[in-house]
Amino acid sequence: MAHRSRNALRSSPAAVRPDNFLSRGQQLAFLGQGPPTGSQGSELLNLAREAIFILNNDGAIIFWNRGAEQLYGWSPPEATGRCPTELLKTELPRPAAQIENILRSETYWDGELRQTTKHEQRVTVASRWALWRDESDRICGRFQLDTDITRRKQIENELRVLSGRLLSLRDEERRRLARDLHDSVGQLLAGAAMNLTMVERKLPFPDPGSLQCLKSLASLLEQSVKEVRTMSYLLHPPLLDEVGLPSALEWYISGFSERSQIKVELDLPQDLGRFRHDVELALFRIVQETLTNVHRHSESPTAKVTLSKSPSQVRLKVEDCGKGMDLPLNHADSEERPVLGVGISGMRERVRNLGGQMQIRSGSWGTVVEILLPIAEGKPSLSPGDEAS
Ligand SMILES: Nc1ncnc2c1ncn2[C@@H]1O[C@H](COP(=O)(O)OP(=O)(O)OP(=O)(O)O)[C@@H](O)[C@H]1O
Numbered sequence: 234m235a236h237r238s239r240n241a242l243r244s245s246p247a248a249v250r251p252d253n254f255l256s257r258g259q260q261l262a263f264l265g266q267g268p269p270t271g272s273q274g275s276e277l278l279n280l281a282r283e284a285i286f287i288l289n290n291d292g293a294i295i296f297w298n299r300g301a302e303q304l305y306g307w308s309p310p311e312a313t314g315r316c317p318t319e320l321l322k323t324e325l326p327r328p329a330a331q332i333e334n335i336l337r338s339e340t341y342w343d344g345e346l347r348q349t350t351k352h353e354q355r356v357t358v359a360s361r362w363a364l365w366r367d368e369s370d371r372i373c374g375r376f377q378l379d380t381d382i383t384r385r386k387q388i389e390n391e392l393r394v395l396s397g398r399l400l401s402l403r404d405e406e407r408r409r410l411a412r413d414l415h416d417s418v419g420q421l422l423a424g425a426a427m428n429l430t431m432v433e434r435k436l437p438f439p440d441p442g443s444l445q446c447l448k449s450l451a452s453l454l455e456q457s458v459k460e461v462r463t464m465s466y467l468l469h470p471p472l473l474d475e476v477g478l479p480s481a482l483e484w485y486i487s488g489f490s491e492r493s494q495i496k497v498e499l500d501l502p503q504d505l506g507r508f509r510h511d512v513e514l515a516l517f518r519i520v521q522e523t524l525t526n527v528h529r530h531s532e533s534p535t536a537k538v539t540l541s542k543s544p545s546q547v548r549l550k551v552e553d554c555g556k557g558m559d560l561p562l563n564h565a566d567s568e569e570r571p572v573l574g575v576g577i578s579g580m581r582e583r584v585r586n587l588g589g590q591m592q593i594r595s596g597s598w599g600t601v602v603e604i605l606l607p608i609a610e611g612k613p614s615l616s617p618g619d620e621a622s
């Protein structure tokens with residue numbers, strides 16, 4: 234997302250303020266020497282490893298540093314006078330006119346750009362633009378600093394694919410475990426319970442002590458059968474595949490309320506219908522994780538799960554009225570994002586893999602986790618201005 238601040242450059246292109254753009258060592262070169270002269274300023278900008286260029290009011294390049302030559306392959310004489318968007322076949326994240334407006338009102342803009350070098354290589358850069366004004370506040374052009382983040386983006390993509398693969402492997406593993414547990418231990422225990430009933434019937438005159446022992450054994454076996462079935466269903470509810478999300482959620486939520494003593498309201502439309510298997514599984518897992526979080530962390534006596542859909546998207550909302558999360562939320566930038574448990578990051582990953590959006594709001598009034606998943610073509614939107622997080 235683009236961040237903006239209010240610091241226009243009021244200087245000649247060759248004496249651009251260094252504090253935002255140069256490393257500490259490069260900044261020190263400025264100290265104690267007074268303002269750099271034109272050629273010194275250009276030399277200093279050439280010290281930066283980032284691509285730096287300056288455009289005049291017509292959008293033509295009038296300064297192109299060494300970093301720009303190294304990144305894009307065009308020499309300063311080749312680049313000078315050209316329009317950078319055309320020269321670098323820039324893909325902007327939003328229409329150029331919008332960026333121009335932001336730049337004029339905020340004096341600063343940053344975002345990610347896809348560009349093409351002289352040698353036809355595609356690169357992704359983190360680009361920072363600043364409006365350049367002269368001493369009498371007239372706009373003279375703009376300053377642009379591009380940092381190559383191609384490798385980082387590739388690694389992020391690889392990680393995303395890997396984490397998606399890990400999530401689906403975990404789902405497959407859970408499904409296999411659920412079936413094995415149900416079909417092996419579950420069946421053995423059920424068989425043992427039947428045999429015990431037979432023994433009870435066939436014993437001619439058992440003494441009261443033995444009879445009591447047999448009864449308690451039968452009750453233990455019955456409890457074990459139930460436990461194994463619940464464990465198996467929690468690992469992967471068969472209802473989800475067979476009948477669909479509403480029945481699986483009703484089953485899960487009634488068991489959850491019984492175990493946790495948290496009253497949960499489930500609000501589902503009558504005609505929810507069926508979604509793609511991965512969408513249903515993601516929604517079920519997210520309800521499981523959010524309710525487990527409500528139980529473990531919120532101290533809320535109640536919770537509410539709401540599902541609704543439109544032709545293009547399904548919306549899930551899980552709310553509690555507990556003590557709220559004690560963490561900064563919804564950081565788009567992964568470095569700023571606090572380290573959470575596996576639960577919330579796993580939910581984010583599921584949602585991202587399905588092209589959806591997730592938003593968490595929390596305060597002393599409780600916590601709301603809201604998810605949108607696309608069920609048809611088109612990108613879902615939580616509300617105007619919301620971002621994926
Ligand atoms: N409903 C909630 N109310 C209050 N705090 C919450 C709630 N949900 C999550 N949190 C806070 O957010 C943190 C991260 O949650 P997350 O589910 O990612 O991890 P976790 O539950 O601690 O561990 P796990 O990896 O087992 O899920 C929790 O430790 C808790 O502090």
Ligand SMILES: [Mg+2]
Nearest residue numbers: 526574576577
């Ligand atoms: Mg959790």
